[in-house]
Amino acid sequence: MDLSLTTRDEGDRTVVAVGGEIDVYTAPKLREQLVDLVNAGRYHLIVDMEGVEFLDSTGLGVLVGGLKRVRAHEGSLRLVCTQERILKIFRITGLTKVFPIHDTVSEALTAVG
Amino acid sequence: MPTVHLRFSALPAHVRTARLVAATVARRSGVGDDLLDEVRLAVGEACSRAVGQHTRSGLNEPVTMRLLTEPGRFCVEVADVVPIGVPLPGITSAADLLDADPDDMDESLGLALISGLVDDVAVIPGIDGTVVRMTWAATAL
Numbered sequence: 001m002d003l004s005l006t007t008r009d010e011g012d013r014t015v016v017a018v019g020g021e022i023d024v025y026t027a028p029k030l031r032e033q034l035v036d037l038v039n040a041g042r043y044h045l046i047v048d049m050e051g052v053e054f055l056d057s058t059g060l061g062v063l064v065g066g067l068k069r070v071r072a073h074e075g076s077l078r079l080v081c082t083q084e085r086i087l088k089i090f091r092i093t094g095l096t097k098v099f100p101i102h103d104t105v106s107e108a109l110t111a112v113g
Numbered sequence: 114m115p116t117v118h119l120r121f122s123a124l125p126a127h128v129r130t131a132r133l134v135a136a137t138v139a140r141r142s143g144v145g146d147d148l149l150d151e152v153r154l155a156v157g158e159a160c161s162r163a164v165g166q167h168t169r170s171g172l173n174e175p176v177t178m179r180l181l182t183e184p185g186r187f188c189v190e191v192a193d194v195v196p197i198g199v200p201l202p203g204i205t206s207a208a209d210l211l212d213a214d215p216d217d218m219d220e221s222l223g224l225a226l227i228s229g230l231v232d233d234v235a236v237i238p239g240i241d242g243t244v245v246r247m248t249w250a251a252t253a254l
Contacts, residue, residue, distance in 0.1 A: 023132075024161040025125040056157050057222035085150050092229030093222055 002026060004051070005033050010109055013044040019051030022059030030059065034066035043075025046108045055086050060093060067098065076100075078108045117180040123167035131178050132157040135189055142182040143251040151230050152189070152249060158223040159191035159245040165220065166195040166243070187251040190244050197238035 003026035004019040014037055022030060037045060045066065049055070067077040078100045081087055090096045102108040117138050121127040135156040136149050144152060156178070163176040174194045181188040227234055233248040 021129065023125075023157060024128050024164065054153070054157075056154060056161060057226050058161060060222050089154070089226065093225050 003029050005030065007033070007037070009042070013046055013109055014042040015046045015048055015105055015109075017048040017051060019053075021054040022052060022062070023054060023056045024058040027056075027058040027062045031062045031065060034062065034069065038066075038069045038073065038075075043070045043073040045070055045075070045077045046102075046105060047077065047079050048105055049079055049081040049086055050083065052081075052083070052086055055089055057093070060089065060095060063099065064095070078102060078111060080105050080108050115182045119178045119180075120175040121178075123164045123172065123174070123176050125161070125164060128157055128160045128164060131160045131176075135178065135180060138180045138182070139187050139249065139251075142180075142187040144187050144249050145252070148249055152187075155227050155230050155234075155247055156189055156191070158227050159189070159247065162220060162223050162245070163191050163193035163243075166193045170195045182251070185251060186248050188246065188248045190246045192242055192244045194242040196240055197243060 002020055003022060004017075006017045008015050008017075016033060016037070018030065020026070034045065047063065047066075063077070063079070069075075070077050079090075080102050081090075082103050087096075087101070090099065090101065100108075100111065102111060117134065119131060119134055121131060132153045136153045139149060139152045140146075160176060160178065167174065167176060172194060177190075177192045179190045179192075181190070224236070227245065227247065231247045231249070235244075235246045237244045237246065
């Protein structure tokens with residue numbers, strides 16, 4: 001299973017829906033997508049992880065890299081995830097303290113702060 | 114001792130193959146279904162780390178994965194051939210990650226994940242390279 005990426009703009013926010021496996025092989029594709037969005041002036045990103053079947057540390061690194069980029073522009077990067085096996089990975093690495101994680105895209109779209 | 118050995122070129126594309134092989138052999142060795150996600154993720158991390166070490170060192174040698182089925186346990190060893198010289202980066206806190214170099218960040222996160230997931234794990238640095246050994250309980254077949 002490869003990585004799938006679709007993006008849509010909602011006002012000043014952009015939703016990136018990710019599907020499939022994010023690993024050392026596919027993560028560069030996600031990195032490129034996040035970099036392209038920031039270069040295009042999209043600084044408020046919502047990464048929808050509900051379709052993700054596998055996530056490794058390289059994927060986590062790309063998300064942290066994305067967060068650094070949007071923060072440089074006073075932006076935000078929110079995650080949408082309810083899958084326990086993916087949430088566990090964020091908990092083990094302490095990244096639940098770094099990313100706001102929402103249950104739904106609509107919740108992430110209306111979140112402030 | 115029944116074993117499966119896999120040697121693969123240090124390319125990111127092969128890490129997925131290694132994960133699938135490890136998960137398949139783990140299941141056949143009697144590792145519980147509830148642990149297979151953990152096996153898949155930890156083995157992937159160990160292989161990604163080894164691939165990264167080879168790539169950064171400009172080595173063409175393959176990475177080796179050995180899967181050992183023993184009574185009551187299933188053991189995975191992932192070996193790189195990069196001589197130890199640079200100390201392994203410590204497990205960083207989430208706050209440190211935001212300041213880290215991306216390469217260091219990936220490796221630190223990878224080892225943090227392995228340590229957090231696997232109860233029985235050893236990182237054994239040697240003059241011929243580093244072995245990451247992980248062991249899970251397995252019921253007899």
